């Protein structure tokens with residue numbers, strides 16, 4: 001037997017409660033049976049997103065929700081600002097450019113967080129920026145951006161909206177959509193929400209809907225105005241991802257039973273324990289500022305290939321974590337503590353890391369990381 005552990009920043013493990021709920025016989029998405037299902041999902045999502053705005057449910061991975069956040073609200077040549085501190089910031093740029101937007105970028109060194117003042121400066125200097133795009137957690141570096149601070153800045157501009165990719169941060173961090181002035185927030189099913197891949201969620205403020213009125217970019221599948229209209233009837237525009245939405249209701253129930261404040265605290269504790277474990281092993285964190293509660297990026301020690309650590313973790317010890325991307329490939333690896341994760345998942349990760357380093361002939365005191373972890377989790 002070779003037992004496997006999924007500790008990657010998406011997809012994440014799916015609890016049996018959700019798996020069983022999703023095994024229910026299919027129901028028709030236009031039949032009366034489905035109405036209360038979608039009603040529960042849309043209201044539950046509003047509570048998770050901490051918003052009074054509609055949260056639209058799309059049948060796509062998270063990137064689909066990102067695309068919809070661009071092609072429903074802007075026009076060709078609109079000037080927008082992308083905060084690019086990693087792979088997913090870069091993705092915002094690529095999507096915006098694909099739709100002909102005029103993209104200004106603030107590049108943030110990988111491992112660091114955006115300085116909100118630099119956004120304020122750029123908005124002032126450029127004058128007519130229509131949208132600011134950012135990640136709540138930049139999954140490729142394990143760093144958070146200060147969304148609350150950015151919300152305060154963008155709110156001063158009547159014609160500028162704030163678009164937040166919270167796909168990997170949702171549930172792991174307390175993100176207050178309405179209080180912080182987030183106009184569009186994107187979530188996905190396969191991260192903190194503990195579901196299989198296949199759903200994305202997009203909340204839209206009135207300020208953003210106003211922009212949708214004048215947007216002429218082409219879209220057919222991701223038509224958010226049509227989705228909004230349908231959502232009022234507890235329907236989606238096209239066939240709903242019935243089973244995933246049934247699963248969604250189940251995980252919302254689980255999260256609310258635990259209590260959202262406790263869910264955030266759990267993620268904070270698991271992230272803290274992971275960092276303490278890593279430090280005790282003698283490795284360094286890649287995130288130099290605002291480390292995420294969803295995923296911890298760790299620097300591979302001198303002379304050890306980070307991809308090798310990732311590979312040995314998986315092949316020898318059954319732990320699927322994640323490697324590094326682009327120029328940090330081989331230099332870092334990442335361990336998630338996201339969604340259906342608890343104390344012993346972190347212990348497994350740290351223990352497997354110690355054994356992996358030993359396997360790679362790197363000097364490590366077996367048990368030192370685990371002990372540090374346990375101290376935090378006790």
Ligand SMILES: *Cc1c(COP(=O)(O)O)cnc(C)c1O
Pocket residue numbers: 009010061062063064088135137138139165167168188197
């Ligand atoms: C996972 C993730 C996405 C979405 O990726 P998909 O593969 O389309 O689901 C987007 N942004 C961030 C920050 C992510 O972590």
